[in-house]
Amino acid sequence: xxxxxxxxxxxxxxxxxxxxxxxxxxxxxxxxxxxxxxxxxxxxxxxxxxxxxxxxxxxxxxxxxxxxxxxxxxxxxxxxxxxxxxxxxxxxxxxxxxxxxxxxxxxxxxxxxxxxxxxxxxxxxxxxxxxxxxxxxxxxxxxxxxxxxxxxxxxxxxxxxxxxxxxxxxxxxxxxxxxxxxxxxxxxxxxxxxxxxxxxxxxxxxxxxxxxxxxxxxxxxxxxxxxxxxxxxxxxxxxxxxxxxxxxxxxxxxxxxxxxxxxxxxxxxxxxxxxxxxxxxxxxxxxxxxxxxxxxxxxxxxxxxxxxxxxxxxxxxxxxxxxxxxxxxxxxxxxxxxxxxxxxxxxxxxxxxxxxxxxxxxxxxxxxxxxxxxxxxxxxxxxxxxxxxxxxxxxxxxxxxxxxxxxxxxxxxxxxxxxxxxxxxxxxxxxxxxxxxxxxxxxxxxxxxxxxxxxxxxxxxx
Ligand SMILES: Cc1cc2nc3c(=O)[nH]c(=O)nc-3n(C[C@H](O)[C@H](O)[C@H](O)COP(=O)(O)OP(=O)(O)OC[C@H]3O[C@@H](n4cnc5c(N)ncnc54)[C@H](O)[C@@H]3O)c2cc1C
Numbered sequence: 001x002x003x004x005x006x007x008x009x010x011x012x013x014x015x016x017x018x019x020x021x022x023x024x025x026x027x028x029x030x031x032x033x034x035x036x037x038x039x040x041x042x043x044x045x046x047x048x049x050x051x052x053x054x055x056x057x058x059x060x061x062x063x064x065x066x067x068x069x070x071x072x073x074x075x076x077x078x079x080x081x082x083x084x085x086x087x088x089x090x091x092x093x094x095x096x097x098x099x100x101x102x103x104x105x106x107x108x109x110x111x112x113x114x115x116x117x118x119x120x121x122x123x124x125x126x127x128x129x130x131x132x133x134x135x136x137x138x139x140x141x142x143x144x145x146x147x148x149x150x151x152x153x154x155x156x157x158x159x160x161x162x163x164x165x166x167x168x169x170x171x172x173x174x175x176x177x178x179x180x181x182x183x184x185x186x187x188x189x190x191x192x193x194x195x196x197x198x199x200x201x202x203x204x205x206x207x208x209x210x211x212x213x214x215x216x217x218x219x220x221x222x223x224x225x226x227x228x229x230x231x232x233x234x235x236x237x238x239x240x241x242x243x244x245x246x247x248x249x250x251x252x253x254x255x256x257x258x259x260x261x262x263x264x265x266x267x268x269x270x271x272x273x274x275x276x277x278x279x280x281x282x283x284x285x286x287x288x289x290x291x292x293x294x295x296x297x298x299x300x301x302x303x304x305x306x307x308x309x310x311x312x313x314x315x316x317x318x319x320x321x322x323x324x325x326x327x328x329x330x331x332x333x334x335x336x337x338x339x340x341x342x343x344x345x346x347x348x349x350x351x352x353x354x355x356x357x358x359x360x361x362x363x364x365x366x367x368x369x370x371x372x373x374x375x376x377x378x379x380x381x382x383x384x385x386x387x388x389x390x391x392x393x394x395x396x397x398x399x400x401x402x403x404x405x406x407x408x409x410x411x412x413x414x415x416x417x418x419x420x421x422x423x424x425x426x427x428x429x430x431x432x433x434x435x436x437x438x439x440x441x442x443x444x445x446x447x448x449x450x451x452x453x454x455x456x457x458x459x460x461x462x
Contacts, residue, residue, distance in 0.1 A: 001041050005062055009044060009086075012054035019043040028087045031074040032133075034330030035380035036415065040067075040081040045089045046110070049166075049205050052088070056203065057172030059086060059449055066170075067451045068203050070138030071112060074145065075333035076414025078198045082453050088203065090140050098123055098211075104163055104180055105211055109140030109204045116209070125211045128155035131410070132318050140204040146196030148410035150317075153239075153248040153368030157410065159195035161210045167194065167202040170445040180208040193440070198412050199451040201444040215280035218246060221289060222313045223298030224256075225272030228351070232344035234275050234296040235367045239340055243289055246278040248368025252347065255320025255362045258327060262319055265312065268300050273347075275367070276317050320364035321373055328360060328377030330386070332393045332416070336400035337371045337409030349399040350374045359392045371409035394420065401427055418456040 001020065010018045019025060020042050030037035044055055059066045065085030072079050081087050094111040096119045105127060107116050113127065113134045120126050131137045131149040141147075143165065148157045155161075164178035177190035194201060225231040231250065238248060251259075252273040260267055267274075275293065279285050293301055304310035324331035338346045347363060350372070354361045365372035374396050378389030397407040397420045406424065407413075413421045425431045434456060441448070441457045452458050 005058070005064075006042070008058045009042065009055060012058060013044045013051045014047065017045040017047060017051075019045070028069060028072070028081070028089070031072050031077060031079040031414075033075045033077055033333055033416065034325075035332070035386060036077040036080050038081050038084060040087040041084045043087045043089055045092050047092045049093065049108070052168045052203050052205055053172045053174050055086075055088065056168050056170060060171050060447065063447055063449060065449050065452055068109075068140060068144075068199050070110065070141030071133065071136030073133045073136045073141065074411070074414060075335075076408075076412050077416045078145070078412055078414035078451070078454055079141075080415060082415060085449075090138060090203075093205075098125070099180075100125065102180065103182065103211060104208045106180070106206065106208050107139045108206050109138060109143075111139050113137050113139065113142060120211055121214070124214050126214050127161065127209055128212055129158045129161060132321060139207050139209070143195055143204055143207060144197060144199045145410070145412050148366060148369075148371065150247045150249060150366060152366050152371070152410075154244060154246050155212075159192050162191050162195060162207055163210055164208040165191060165194060165204050166206040167204055169202050170447065170450045174205075178208075182210070196412065198414065198455045200441055200454050200457055201450065203450075215246065218278050218280050219286050220304050220310055220313060221277045221279070221286070221293070222302040222316075223275045223277075223293035223296075224268045224270040224300040225275070225296065225298055226270060227272040228347045229272070229344055230296045230298070231272040231275050232347060234293055234298065235343060236340055237292045237296065238277065238289060239368060241288065241292065243279070243285055243292070244281065245289065245368060246280050247276065247366075249276040249317045249365070250274070250367035250372070251276070251317045251320035251364040252362065254360070255323055255364045256316055258323030258362055259316040259319040262323070262326060263312075263315070265316075267316060270299070273363075274316060276313065317364055320362055321375060323362040324360060324375040324377035328379065330378055330380040330389075332376045332378065332389050333411060334361075334363075334372070334374035334376060334393055334396050335408045335411040336374065336396060336405055337369070338400055338403045338405035340370050342403040342405065343367060343370060343372075345403055346372060346400065346405070349403075350396055353392050353395050353399070357388055357392045357395075359388055361392065366409070369409070370405065397424075413455050415454060421456050
């Protein structure tokens with residue numbers, strides 16, 4: 001980068017907060033997905049809210065691409081600086097203020113959801129959305145990905161919990177959307193627009209998030225099944241019967257096997273997979289859930305009796321997500337969502353793709369809301385293996401769309417699913433959506449400097 005411009009950024013962000021040596025840039029070149037990386041030219045660490053606007057004004061003046069980065073855990077390439085330019089490292093901006101009286105927490109974009117919940121726990125409250133990546137997922141990243149997670153079955157996704165956001169526009173101008181009150185009408189709902197915008201519209205500085213008192217007593221149950229029909233029916237029945245679980249998760253045979261291998265455990269490697277349920281509704285609901293599992297022939301049911309077992313059962317589900325990344329030299333993320341009644345067809349369809357393409361897939365997911373993560377293993381340095389993995393993911397995405405679902409439930413489109421996203425819009429006769437998206441992008445960011453190319457906004461897919 002031109003030395004003169006660099007010194008303007010140093011003036012704006014503070015000496016020592018602007019990195020340009022290759023060894024310092026290295027950690028910022030990728031997200032959590034394999035096979036996609038690009039080195040930024042410069043990284044600017046954001047310690048103060050005021051620096052963001054100053055930095056954006058300079059970037060805007062020189063038309064330099066900027067990408068905001070929280071924990072960098074995006075599995076879709078959304079956080080990869082594809083056009084080089086500047087990465088804004090938001091992590092240092094992490095102040096959290098709890099306001100119990102008015103029922104919200106005020107958190108800077110760089111605070112992780114775990115940090116937010118640690119603070120809230122002191123008051124007996126919590127912020128419900130909980131991606132499995134809570135320890136790295138930041139408030140800014142989770143808003144921009146409209147993240148979900150384990151507790152979606154009960155509480156929904158991040159957008160359902162955001163009252164207000166303070167933002168910096170690509171021009172450097174500052175504004176805020178929404179209000180830190182529980183009801184608010186007037187104008188378009190810009191908070192919802194920003195939730196899930198994948199860093200393409202504005203930089204989130206701070207958010208005001210709704211909070212909930214902590215559930216009193218949680219009981220955890222895991223059922224293991226011989227067939228996919230049985231496990232899918234169990235999930236379907238729990239929802240259909242209004243048993244409103246706190247979490248309703250799934251891990252398939254390959255996920256359980258991977259957890260056993262990695263942790264040296266002995267949990268049943270069930271061909272129908274494991275259904276994991278948390279409930280906080282007391283004995284009556286617990287019994288009803290147990291009845292559903294039994295009626296659907298769960299051959300083994302665990303109700304953990306100590307903290308270790310309570311955590312280990314949960315860990316099976318977590319490891320199932322990461323298994324291909326641990327057992328293989330690379331993986332491609334799957335994030336499909338289907339109507340609940342089609343869950344069985346989706347899991348069986350994934351199995352058929354696995355056999356047909358002879359590829360490693362471990363499937364887990366937030367099955368309670370129809371969201372599955374078929375994680376496909378492969379070596380990005382082995383061209384034919386990697387192509388086979390990519391082809392398998394494309395086929396899985398196709399399957400989801402044909403079943404009336406979508407190619408992304410919570411991880412977004414990023415830079416790896418753009419073509420399929422456009423395909424989905426065409427299939428559903430919704431291509432107007434893309435036109436509107438491009439118009440909205442132009443309104444916020446006429447110079448196209450904020451995370452350009454992400455989210456099907458830069459490509460030509462006519
Ligand atoms: C092991 C693992 C488990 C996961 N589990 C889940 C899960 O259960 N549920 C789920 O929904 N997701 C999950 N994810 C995906 C990911 O963790 C979430 O999308 C997460 O919320 C992203 O947060 P982040 O801070 O890492 O964002 P980043 O990866 O840093 O960024 C994501 C996007 O947000 C933009 N962005 C970041 N901060 C800002 C900001 N302040 N202003 C504007 N734009 C910004 C970036 O430019 C990028 O486009 C998982 C990922 C991993 C690796």
